[in-house]
Amino acid sequence: MAPSYQTIALFGANGQVGKYVFNTLIEWKESEFRVIAFVSPNSDFRLNQYGGMKALEERLDLHKITVDDLAVILAHHNVDVIVSTLGHAVINKQGVIQDAAAKAGVKRFYPSEFGMHQIPWFPGEGGYLHPTWAVKIKCLDDAIKHPAIQSGKMTYTVIGCAEMYDMPDEPILCPWLEKDELITKKGYQVQCVGNPDAKMDYSCCADVAKYLVASIQHPERSENKILGFRSDFISYSEITQLLEKHSGKKARLNVTSIEQVKTIVKDPSTAPAEFQRGSTFPVDFWILLRYVQGQGTFWRPPGLLSNDLFPEVTPTSMEAYFKSLFEK
Structure with a gap:
């Protein structure tokens, strides 16, 4: 079956998410x-x-690059779809891409979402919007309310997911991917905040990429939709048990208190030295992510989860992932 869309422009093809999307696009057997x-x-x-x-x-x-110059490049390649997987360092340039896409007649735009926006609430206090989430919220709002979207000349698809468990550049968030044997020889340490038994959505980059490409292949199912995808619904207690079971090494939870999180958010330099390495995200951001997860609110309710829209994409559970990672 030939897809309606043939030429895909992928921005951020070298990024953590972009690499998976690029590989999936060029290896896709159905089209x-x-x-x-x-x-x-x-x-x-x-x-x-x-x-x-x-x-x-x-x-x-x-x-x-200017909007006009980029529009010339996109038109030269007869681009049908743009997928943005830009990270937090350059995501605010996404508007330039979409403006150029509108000039070049691009039919579908996928803004960089790949997450779940959060406004954490501390007990007895108001909400706190981290600058990283603030930028993403603004970029997403601008993308889906772009003049080309409003006029109907361009459509959009948003792929929302959860934290990804197969991000090799995030060893503090994905300790099972830590490459330093001096760190892992005594086992693994899983970071959490609050209740380690709180269940949350978790996603696999490889699954998300397949889901995205399936949505391109079936554009009629994904037109002007904000989709939610998850690979597993699991707690950090369960993750730690599975990690120990399949790695053959000790795995333990490191539970940070809510009071310490509040201190780190106010002054990131107060975070323990071990928290200052191992992530492309600032420490106050990822510790807030762990805080929300520990509150038991990091999941999409029915109606916002769209796994069944593309049933051909089979979610990879964390246990299945650990089996493939360690039992080679």
Whole structure:
């Protein structure tokens, strides 16, 4: 079955999420997409690592390129769909991409979401909106309310998920992917805040990428929709038990108190030294993420979870993931 959309421009193809999306697009067996991988000029991304003729590479600096110049590039490639997987460092340049897409006649826009917005509430206090979430909320709102969307000339699809458990550049959040054997020789430490038995949504990058590509292949199911996807619904207590079972090493929970979280949010320099490494996110952001998860509110209710929209994408449980990771 040939998809309605053939040429996909992927921005951030070298990123943590973008790599999975790029691989899935070029390996997708049900359809043959033509992929334009957009990366920064200094990226270590190398197209020849992937082989095949279904992909092209474009290097550009989003901080410098104009809307008109980018529109010319997109029109030259006859781009049907743009997928933005830009991270927190450059996500505020997403508007330039969408403005250019509108000029070039791009039909569908996927803004960079890949998460779940949160406004944490501390007991007896008001809500606190971390700047990282604030930027994402603003970028998403701008994307789905873009003039081209309003006029009907462009459609959108938003892929919402949860924290990803297969992010190799996040060893403090994914300790099972820690590469330093000096750290792991005594076992694994799983970070949590509050109630370690609180269940939460968790997602697998590989699953999310398959879900996204399935939505491109079936654009009629995903047109102008905000979709939610999860791979597992699980607690940190359960994760720690499964990690110990399948890794063969000790795994323990490190429970940070709510009072310490509040102190770290006010002054990130007060965080323990071990919290200051192992993540691309600032420590006050990821500790707030753990706080929300520990409150038992980090999950999508019925109606906001859309796994069944593409049943061909089978979610990978954390136990199945640990089996594949450790039992090779």
